Amino acid sequence: MNVPRPDRPKVFQPQMPASWWLKHPKYFLFMLRELSSVFIAIFLVVFLVQIAQLPRGQEAYIAFVQKFNAPGWIIFHIVALLFALYHSVTWFEAASKILVIRRGERRVPPQVVTAIGFGAWGALSLVVLLLFLFLRS
Amino acid sequence: MNEPTVTLQVTRYHPEHDEAPRPQLYSVPYREDWVVLDALNYIKDQIDGTLTYRWSCRMGVCGSCGMMVNGVPRLTCAAFLREYYPQEIRVEPLTNFPIIRDLVIDMDDFMQKLRSVKPWIIREGDRPLEEGEYRQSPAELEYYKQYSMCINCMLCYAACPVYGLEPEFLGPAAIALAQRYNLDSRDQGQAQRGPVIASHEGIWECTFVGECSVVCPKNVDPAAAIQQAKVTTTNAWFKSLLLPWGKR
Amino acid sequence: MSTKRMMEPFWWALFGAGGTVAALLVPIHLVLHSIATPLGWVSANTSLFGHPLVKLYLFGLISLPLYHWAHRFRYTLYDLGVKGMRQPIAVLCYGTAVVGTLATLWILLRV
Numbered sequence A: 001m002n003v004p005r006p007d008r009p010k011v012f013q014p015q016m017p018a019s020w021w022l023k024h025p026k027y028f029l030f031m032l033r034e035l036s037s038v039f040i041a042i043f044l045v046v047f048l049v050q051i052a053q054l055p056r057g058q059e060a061y062i063a064f065v066q067k068f069n070a071p072g073w074i075i076f077h078i079v080a081l082l083f084a085l086y087h088s089v090t091w092f093e094a095a096s097k098i099l100v101i102r103r104g105e106r107r108v109p110p111q112v113v114t115a116i117g118f119g120a121w122g123a124l125s126l127v128v129l130l131l132f133l134f135l136r137s
Numbered sequence B: 001m002n003e004p005t006v007t008l009q010v011t012r013y014h015p016e017h018d019e020a021p022r023p024q025l026y027s028v029p030y031r032e033d034w035v036v037l038d039a040l041n042y043i044k045d046q047i048d049g050t051l052t053y054r055w056s057c058r059m060g061v062c063g064s065c066g067m068m069v070n071g072v073p074r075l076t077c078a079a080f081l082r083e084y085y086p087q088e089i090r091v092e093p094l095t096n097f098p099i100i101r102d103l104v105i106d107m108d109d110f111m112q113k114l115r116s117v118k119p120w121i122i123r124e125g126d127r128p129l130e131e132g133e134y135r136q137s138p139a140e141l142e143y144y145k146q147y148s149m150c151i152n153c154m155l156c157y158a159a160c161p162v163y164g165l166e167p168e169f170l171g172p173a174a175i176a177l178a179q180r181y182n183l184d185s186r187d188q189g190q191a192q193r194g195p196v197i198a199s200h201e202g203i204w205e206c207t208f209v210g211e212c213s214v215v216c217p218k219n220v221d222p223a224a225a226i227q228q229a230k231v232t233t234t235n236a237w238f239k240s241l242l243l244p245w246g247k248r
Numbered sequence C: 001m002s003t004k005r006m007m008e009p010f011w012w013a014l015f016g017a018g019g020t021v022a023a024l025l026v027p028i029h030l031v032l033h034s035i036a037t038p039l040g041w042v043s044a045n046t047s048l049f050g051h052p053l054v055k056l057y058l059f060g061l062i063s064l065p066l067y068h069w070a071h072r073f074r075y076t077l078y079d080l081g082v083k084g085m086r087q088p089i090a091v092l093c094y095g096t097a098v099v100g101t102l103a104t105l106w107i108l109l110r111v
Helices: A025-051 A058-069 A071-098 A110-134 B036-047 B108-116 B138-149 B155-159 B161-165 B172-182 B190-197 B211-215 B222-242 C008-036 C052-079 C086-110
Strands: B005-012 B022-029 B066-069 B072-075 B089-092 B099-101
Touching: A025 A058, A025 A071, A025 B211, A025 C008, A025 C052, A025 C086, A058 A071, A071 A110, A071 B222, A071 C008, A110 C008, B005 B036, B022 B036, B036 B089, B066 B155, B072 B155, B072 B211, B108 B172, B138 B172, B155 B172, B155 B211, B161 C052, B172 B190, B172 B222, B190 B222, B211 B222, B222 C008, C008 C052, C052 C086
Parallel strands: B005 B089
Antiparallel strands: B005 B022, B066 B072, B066 B089
16 A cells, blocks of 8 residues: 655654544544444333333333432433434434435435434424323223 | 734654654744745745645645645645634644655555546447437536546545544545546446445445545535445345346 | 455445434433433333334334444444454444344343
8 A cells, every 4th residue: 555665765654543533523523423322222222121121010110110210320311312312413414415315307405305304303203202191001 | 014924833844854743833924815825835935945845726726735724634725824813823744644745745545546446437338439429418417516526635535534544445535536437427337446435445434424525625525425325335235135136 | 246245235224224213213212211201200101012013113213223333333443443353343243233133022022
């Protein structure tokens, strides 16, 4: 890749520091975006472990879920929520660059793709909320 | 009469007597209409003729004068002193490239990668003259036009942390230019470029940091080109898996 | 034509699917199950969990974002400068996601 050049005897090779992502705000935000996937995964594991209590009965499940009102868990989940929101926002903005949708000769504007993403996010969240609140036995 | 001045901190590296690059301060006149390149030319003409750097058109079309200005990859012909004055302006060679001398970097790696994506129209056979010219509608032009704006200034490589970490990475401009030809209706070379851009050192190294598109002075949006290449490559991958008898 | 099929597009497709599921559905579920229910703002709703369609939905909701995490975490480790261990890291990340998928399947079947 870097072939030795006799006419360039002492090319200086800079080293990239492992802390490169701390050097610029944009790089730091990128790392936060990547980190969001960890918090989302942890929440889903917690959710799964809660569901796993269901075969033990309704009271066991509710008692287990109540354990998560400990301040540590609430704070963790608020932080996780912030990361999840950051993931959603950056995801729909990224989608507008990736999804090239053409209708005839014109391309759907990227802002429209992002808006559709946000719209779907809001609509689905509302549906889930309503089902959770009102579809009960 | 005291003309206002601005201080430039410029990287100097003369391998015949320097072990490593070091900063040097210069005081240059501050003019409203001057760009950083004007300041560098003033230094070379009036203060220190040994300063070495690349430049050419001084109007943002040749891609020669890319350098780091206060830590951000810029075309120095497009970075006005008034954006920074009265603060000190730090001028360094483009990040992620080996430094040959002062502000001049070694671009052999980029040139080799650019060549590897075959950035020209590939035809399975040339049309005879009698058949006339290749015709392209405005819509077909729009498919790839943005990616054709690349001036090979390499600011995107300086902004890309993946290129800094993994020198094998093809990089934003090379992949965007591969897409420029892949999306050109006159081109028939996707099959030749595919293995290069869809390799491990190609599109899959990219983690969509997105800084390449932010610093691009011509709004090429190489990040979009790379992600779109991921989509087309993935679609083709699933197609060949699920419909192996399909046309290649 | 290479005889060994590269797996990158496959993992990237799962990453995209998982990321989309996470973007659309994780925030509301996070609020409902991990904040609102423990804090008593709403009462737990277990009646839906037994329904097969709901179980299918939960399978997708929980397992797909694991592949989003796996792919992103793998490349984050690369971006943090971890060299020379690329293959083991990839195996560890996707392997964990696969284990998570199987665990999700097993748990949901028992509900």
